[in-house]
Amino acid sequence: MNPIGMDNSVFPARRPGDGEAPPVDGVADGAGGRGNLIGLSREELGAEVAALGEKPFRVKQLWHWIYHRGATDFRAMTTLAKPLRERLADLYVLERPEIVRHQVGEDGTRKWLLRAGEGHLIETVHIPEEDRGALCISSQVGCTLTCAFCHTGTQRLVRNLEPGEIVGQFMLARDRLGEWPTPTGGARLLSNIVMMGMGEPLYNFENVKTALGIVMDEEGVALSRRRITLSTSGVVPMMERCGAELNVDLAVSLHAVTDELRSILVPLNRKYPIERLLAACRAYPGASNARRITFEYVMLRGVNDSDADARALVRLLGGVPAKVNLIPFNPWPGAPYECSSNARIASFARIVNDGGLSAPVRRPRGRDILAACGQLRSDTVGKRRSGLPRDRAGAAA
Numbered sequence: 365m366n367p368i369g370m371d372n373s374v375f376p377a378r379r380p381g382d383g384e385a386p387p388v389d390g391v392a393d394g395a396g397g398r399g400n401l402i403g404l405s406r407e408e409l410g411a412e413v414a415a416l417g418e419k420p421f422r423v424k425q426l427w428h429w430i431y432h433r434g435a436t437d438f439r440a441m442t443t444l445a446k447p448l449r450e451r452l453a454d455l456y457v458l459e460r461p462e463i464v465r466h467q468v469g470e471d472g473t474r475k476w477l478l479r480a481g482e483g484h485l486i487e488t489v490h491i492p493e494e495d496r497g498a499l500c501i502s503s504q505v506g507c508t509l510t511c512a513f514c515h516t517g518t519q520r521l522v523r524n525l526e527p528g529e530i531v532g533q534f535m536l537a538r539d540r541l542g543e544w545p546t547p548t549g550g551a552r553l554l555s556n557i558v559m560m561g562m563g564e565p566l567y568n569f570e571n572v573k574t575a576l577g578i579v580m581d582e583e584g585v586a587l588s589r590r591r592i593t594l595s596t597s598g599v600v601p602m603m604e605r606c607g608a609e610l611n612v613d614l615a616v617s618l619h620a621v622t623d624e625l626r627s628i629l630v631p632l633n634r635k636y637p638i639e640r641l642l643a644a645c646r647a648y649p650g651a652s653n654a655r656r657i658t659f660e661y662v663m664l665r666g667v668n669d670s671d672a673d674a675r676a677l678v679r680l681l682g683g684v685p686a687k688v689n690l691i692p693f694n695p696w697p698g699a700p701y702e703c704s705s706n707a708r709i710a711s712f713a714r715i716v717n718d719g720g721l722s723a724p725v726r727r728p729r730g731r732d733i734l735a736a737c738g739q740l741r742s743d744t745v746g747k748r749r750s751g752l753p754r755d756r757a758g759a760a761a
């Protein structure tokens with residue numbers, strides 16, 4: 365997906381095709397063979413508590429400690445009897461993904477490269493603003509899709525992330541930003557979630573749904589659904605469920621105004637062309653003029669950035685409750701595209717704005733730490749393959 369507020373990378377498509385939804389995975393084990401409670405739904409946690417012979421009200425207590433207080437150690441759970449705390453510690457962990465590498469950009473953007481079991485690497489990025497901040501969360505290791513502008517698209521899909529690995533990215537960021545217990549009146553540094561990291565979240569819908577259900581639960585993290593945006597490359601059959609069952613804000617990777625070009629930039633377009641995609645957007649549950657769908661549009665010099673393209677974009681989005689994010693492309697060595705000039709982007713934005721659509725130009729973020737989707741993982745994997753010593757490949761945080 366396209367990280368909000370970050371540049372994207374262009375890389376030749378690894379293979380043509382529109383990708384297939386991978387299978388859904390099960391719940392992962394934690395350290396020492398103990399079960400990880402992070403990522404269990406309330407019902408699943410209730411089943412664990414019942415299996416221990418404990419009363420149902422323990423679920424509420426545990427939930428409070430895990431998701432409101434951010435506890436990482438059962439011994440800190442002072443409202444639970446000591447024997448129960450010890451039993452829990454024998455059987456379970458409250459494990460976040462392991463940090464392999466941590467970088468902080470000059471603009472305060474933080475990027476974590478995380479190990480998601482069996483040596484798989486994923487990325488999570490925190491993008492701070494003055495009085496808030498968004499966490500860009502990954503939903504898969506790699507991606508089956510091959511969007512031409514996205515670096516993750518050059519990495520093969522390894523697997524779907526488990527709910528605990530998705531929620532775990534949020535928990536870890538809160539740990540590192542010092543935002544436990546859940547602040548009253550809304551978190552300051554971590555106020556929003558954008559499902560725009562590695563992977564296509566609608567190809568891992570069940571696990572994403574469980575994970576977001578946990579962060580939205582009012583007795584835990586209690587993040588409002590209005591503070592969560594899910595970005596899709598256009599998995600049309602899943603969009604209705606996303607709106608109906610999660611009711612979060614939707615962002616769509618559009619990037620082109622013709623099927624011919626979009627099928628190159630976002631190969632999934634061959635399966636779900638623009639007309640079907642926009643019909644699904646018009647029908648998206650909860651979309652309205654007060655709650656618009658965001659259309660992401662990466663600015664590629666001489667490819668999709670003409671005034672004619674801008675006018676066509678305005679026509680195309682007529683009747684859709686829409687706003688447009690214009691994303692300056694972040695070129696990198698070997699990329700087959702370049703970023704549009706500032707003047708071109710300004711002209712494009714003016715036409716879209718004059719057409720009645722909000723079209724902010726996203727400020728590039730985290731450029732100095734390879735903050736575009738998939739870049740840090742590739743950088744690290746590449747350095748390890750090249751035989752560079754670990755300290756030169758980047759030290760763990």
Ligand code: SF4
Binds near residue numbers: 365366510518562737
């Ligand atoms: S769907 Fe996959 S390839 Fe396309 S932008 Fe998202 S992560 Fe990149």
